[in-house]
Amino acid sequence: MKKIWIASIVGASLLVGASAGVYAGANLEEIKAYLNHDLKVKVNGVQAQLKDEQGNAVLPITYEGNTYLPVRAVAGALKVAVDYDAATATVLLGEKVEGVSIAGEEYDAGNYLTSDPSRTTYKDKDYKEVLYNKAKTDTEDGAGSFMLVPDKKYQKLYLQVAALDQDAEVSIYESGSLKLLKETKVLAQDGMATIEADIGGISEIYVEVHSKGGGFVIPLSTSYYK
Incomplete structure (x- = not known):
């Protein structure tokens, strides 16, 4: 069975809708991956359309046999809050706490x-x-x-x-x-x-x-x- 990961892939703005400039000084490694047009996602039995922050449809990515889902789109489908802290390069899911x-x-x-x-x-x-x-x-x-x-x-x-x-x-x-x-x-x-x-x-x-x-x-x- 293939593993499915909720993550972002290098250079894609799927994670939290960040602009290309965010990646300029980031610690990134270039890879070769594939947009997966066949994979469907269901939430509680109902098929969901994954979308980015602007409402555009986005696709899962397959890399070395694993499938990666765009975290902002998945969070939207699950109705879970998502944000990105650029200062610490951290994706924030769910409740935000001070500490x-x-x-x-x-x-x-x-x-x-x-x-x-x-x-x-x-x-x-x-x-x-x-x-x-x-x-x-x-x-x-x-x-x-x-x-x-x-x-x-x-x-x-x-x-x-x-x-x-x-x-x-x-x-x-x-x-x-x-x-x-x-x-x-x-x-x-x-x-x-x-x-x-x-x-x-x-x-x-x-x-x-x-x-x-x-x-x-x-x-x-x-x-x-x-």
Whole structure:
């Protein structure tokens, strides 16, 4: 089976609609590839027409047996935000955060990690991948705990938390010593709240959430380190 990659090919403006001048000083290697007129793309069973930023039809490219899809066109078909940071030569897909998403670093989510849309969607926004738990009864504690591994690379943690039905108590510790770094209450009426904690020089973080009769949603992509 041929592999399909979402990427750009040298010299093509398929990636994010950048002009030719962007490539002048870039670290590029010339290759020989082919526009693939036969390949069709379907999204959720419906055939999609890949288009560039100007609305023009674009084609996949085949190179050494692999097929490469233009990322802006695919993002448009999937309704995922896409942008390009020229300063760092980085393609940005989905949510933009100020720092480094915790989803891109090491963590141990236990049994709380889910991509089920019925759980990842909060106030009509789908966060795609979250830590989630919810009490089944009014007397049960919608509790959860998980580990983050910033590995001493960051000074701040910005953890997004939404309390479900009932207020939630959130405690953030340095793992091992269990030194308390932050303890706060997130009100159910607050919506998606952001908790800031100082984590300079810390390798591992242990987070506990308690919500009697309630629960929590913690998005991974929009929680971040700085």
